[in-house]
Amino acid sequence: MRATGCFRGALVLLTCLATGIAHAERITDIAQVAGSRSNQLVGYGLAVGLDNSGDQTTQVPFTTQSITNMLQQFGINIPANMVNRTQLRNSAAVMVTAELPPFAKPGQAIDVTVASIGNARSLRGGELLLTPLHGADGEVYAMAQGSVAIGGINGQGASGSSVQINISNSGRIPAGATVERAVPTMLSNGGMVRLNLYSPNFETAARVANAINAQLGRGTAVAQDAATIVVRAPADPGQTVAYLATIEAINVTPADAPAKVIVNSRTGTVVINSTVQVSPAAVSHGSITVTISENPQVSQPGAFSGGQTAIVPQSSVDISENGAHMFRFGPGVDLNQIVRAVNEVGATPSDLISILQALKEAGALHAQLIVI
Numbered sequence: 001m002r003a004t005g006c007f008r009g010a011l012v013l014l015t016c017l018a019t020g021i022a023h024a025e026r027i028t029d030i031a032q033v034a035g036s037r038s039n040q041l042v043g044y045g046l047a048v049g050l051d052n053s054g055d056q057t058t059q060v061p062f063t064t065q066s067i068t069n070m071l072q073q074f075g076i077n078i079p080a081n082m083v084n085r086t087q088l089r090n091s092a093a094v095m096v097t098a099e100l101p102p103f104a105k106p107g108q109a110i111d112v113t114v115a116s117i118g119n120a121r122s123l124r125g126g127e128l129l130l131t132p133l134h135g136a137d138g139e140v141y142a143m144a145q146g147s148v149a150i151g152g153i154n155g156q157g158a159s160g161s162s163v164q165i166n167i168s169n170s171g172r173i174p175a176g177a178t179v180e181r182a183v184p185t186m187l188s189n190g191g192m193v194r195l196n197l198y199s200p201n202f203e204t205a206a207r208v209a210n211a212i213n214a215q216l217g218r219g220t221a222v223a224q225d226a227a228t229i230v231v232r233a234p235a236d237p238g239q240t241v242a243y244l245a246t247i248e249a250i251n252v253t254p255a256d257a258p259a260k261v262i263v264n265s266r267t268g269t270v271v272i273n274s275t276v277q278v279s280p281a282a283v284s285h286g287s288i289t290v291t292i293s294e295n296p297q298v299s300q301p302g303a304f305s306g307g308q309t310a311i312v313p314q315s316s317v318d319i320s321e322n323g324a325h326m327f328r329f330g331p332g333v334d335l336n337q338i339v340r341a342v343n344e345v346g347a348t349p350s351d352l353i354s355i356l357q358a359l360k361e362a363g364a365l366h367a368q369l370i371v372i
Helices: 063-073 201-216 237-248 335-345 349-361
Strands: 029-034 039-046 091-100 108-117 129-133 140-146 154-156 162-165 170-179 190-195 221-223 228-232 260-264 269-272 280-295 298-299 311-313 315-329 368-371
Touching: 039 063, 039 108, 039 140, 063 091, 091 129, 091 140, 108 129, 108 201, 129 170, 170 237, 190 237, 201 228, 201 237, 201 315, 260 349, 349 368
Parallel strands: 260 368
Antiparallel strands: 029 190, 039 091, 039 129, 091 108, 108 170, 129 140, 140 170, 154 162, 190 228, 221 228, 260 269, 280 315, 298 311
């Protein structure tokens, strides 16, 4: 057996945003009108028509109960002594979720996601029966039904061998729900319209307010805080839509994003934005390799000794440190220089994460380090 302390097989991704290039964006791309938000819906339903891959209903009693209740609505009664012994492998209990977009009206279709909550192996070929979708207030806002589209596949042999690609016990139904109730949306409140930035930033909020005032007149907009810009609404409510369309089309140059380094320790992905800088620092980088070798020996007892043959474990452990490097960051180092230095020493994902954490502890990394 061989264990290596440096993870050499993963991919390190350093994503560099354009540095020093100012770009204008429409207000509609960086902010949304307060009140125009989506709402989450959820419901409980049954998927039928599965190819013997549904719930083992003797182990998942609520599936049997759901089917019994459904059949009673169609005038079919199952004797009580048969309910718990009924095995229906072609059905599965599922949770259905959807996102109700803003301004959705009754009769419009929305996508839904279906996921098994029992022990169904696959929902492939399943048909979702009519399922009401509830909002946070308990009201029904949509009704879902349709064929479940699965992106994964799995198979199992008689001997127990199996293969699986992606997930097959959850899927989607495109346009699988019909909106039954609209969510009231109030664009203006007290003669004011509020714009909420997707990424709160005081400088960006001030720039948005200045851009609106420059085009629609002084005093039209005021930055309330880092996330909200209050805009004076037109006196005629019938002009609100055209007024907001004009505002959303205004171009604004957002402020630079805060310096961030995001590390995914599971995949070895590292994302560094263009505003990250490093103070003067020296970094020593090396790789430690731990090698464990197992050489079991067979102990054979002598003839007529009455002993038994035994395996005697014999292990050897070796630790070596190779590839030690040291590199120095000068003052005002930018992203390009960081990437170049890391590539020159051949740092692995684990090494790079350690380097970034050490720089942060030393106060040389001027950025927010986020490990996910």
